[in-house]
Amino acid sequence: MDPEELLYSALDGEDTDRIPTLSLLADPNIINQVLGLKPSPIMKFINSDPGGRYLDRRGPAISRLFDLGMLFLYSQVALMNYRLGFDGILMTYCRFTIRNHRELEDAFGRVFDIVDDGYGNPYMMYREGLIGTPEEWRRWPRPGISRYASAGARLYRIMRLIWGRRIAIVPWVAPGLWENSWQPMGLPRFVAVMRKDPGFVREMVGYFTALSVAAIDAYCRAGARVVGFGDDLAYKAGPMLSPDKLEEFYGAGYRQITATAHRHGSKIFLHCCGNSNDLLEKFVEWGFDGAHAFEPTAENDLAEARRKVGSDLCLIGNIDVTHTLVDATREEVRAEVHRAVLDAAGGGFILAPAHTHSDINVRNVRWMLGAARDSSR
DSSP: OOHHHHHHHHHTTOOOSSOOBEEOOOOHHHHHHHHTOOOOTHHHHHHSHHHHHHHHHHHHHHGGGHHHHHHHHHHHHHHHHHHHTOSEEEEOOOOEEEEETTEEEETTSEEEEEEEOSSSOEEEEEEEESOOSHHHHHHSOOOOHHHHHHHHHHHHHHHHHHHTTSSEEEEEEOSOHHHHHHTTTOHHHHHHHHHHOHHHHHHHHHHHHHHHHHHHHHHHHTTOSEEEEEOOOBOSSSBSSOHHHHIIIIIHHHHHHHHHHHHTTOEEEEEEOSOOGGGHHHHHHHTOSEEEEOOGGGTOOHHHHHHHHGGGSEEEEEEOTTTTTTTOOHHHHHHHHHHHHHHTTTSOEEEEESOOOTTOOHHHHHHHHHHHHHHOO
């Protein structure tokens, strides 16, 4: 069974012959550890006077090469994760413009700071939204839906052509409906607008639903059997919006998104950071075949999740990235993997780190994958 079919089978609730593994790991420092590369010289260039002036002046023109940059990045990400031994990686498509040597702006109105990841590599950190009112959102030059979806599918086709059946390239449509709603405005402002003008929120969600549906349709037409959808709906303490409000404003959109994947015979899972315990039944109602990340530090419990949703939802993730994949001992890593496998029993399961960041230790990732092989049924 090739890697993509292995992931598909797990999302279908099957008892696979070995434990599938999925990776979000994409940080430059992790890539450098595996491929034996030195830190990127980009930060030195950005922080130099000539480099800063050049980016301030030529940033928009350079941004036209963004798709090529994404192809280069994901080629390195795929090679790194293939060498580690993962079955699949997530690949997301997005568009950014270089505002100046310190800031990036995405296509939907978010500003990101360009910062050092602690190892000399560039990293982008969300700072704020640029949109203040419904009128400003309506005037924002948002991407054309068909063109944006086609561009993502083109990148996916190239990656799939390069990697074939060696590792599953899983297209990840993100940010999702909720994140794309509030982040361009900022949470306090968006929540106020949600109360005062719910019709506008539905208009906004309608656009992002159409964009997501078009992207998923394009990926599936390009051959994707497994698709990810990213929407961080929770804090570590619980949902950012009540399940009832999520259903009221976003439920119909999520159902359209999952129905699109299922119409092609594909499987789709939801990535949701934070404590998702109160949302698991909603994930099933909305039609998702699986859910990620079940962060241990957000009090997620795989055994409790399995009790709530039975075999209706493939459980993905649950390996801690704050200690286990950073500085834990080999015994601690193996114990966490074995516990996750036992707790998730009774339905589909895919082992995965809860997230990615620059401090993850490749040694610990290898221990995790070795423990997964030892635990395979």
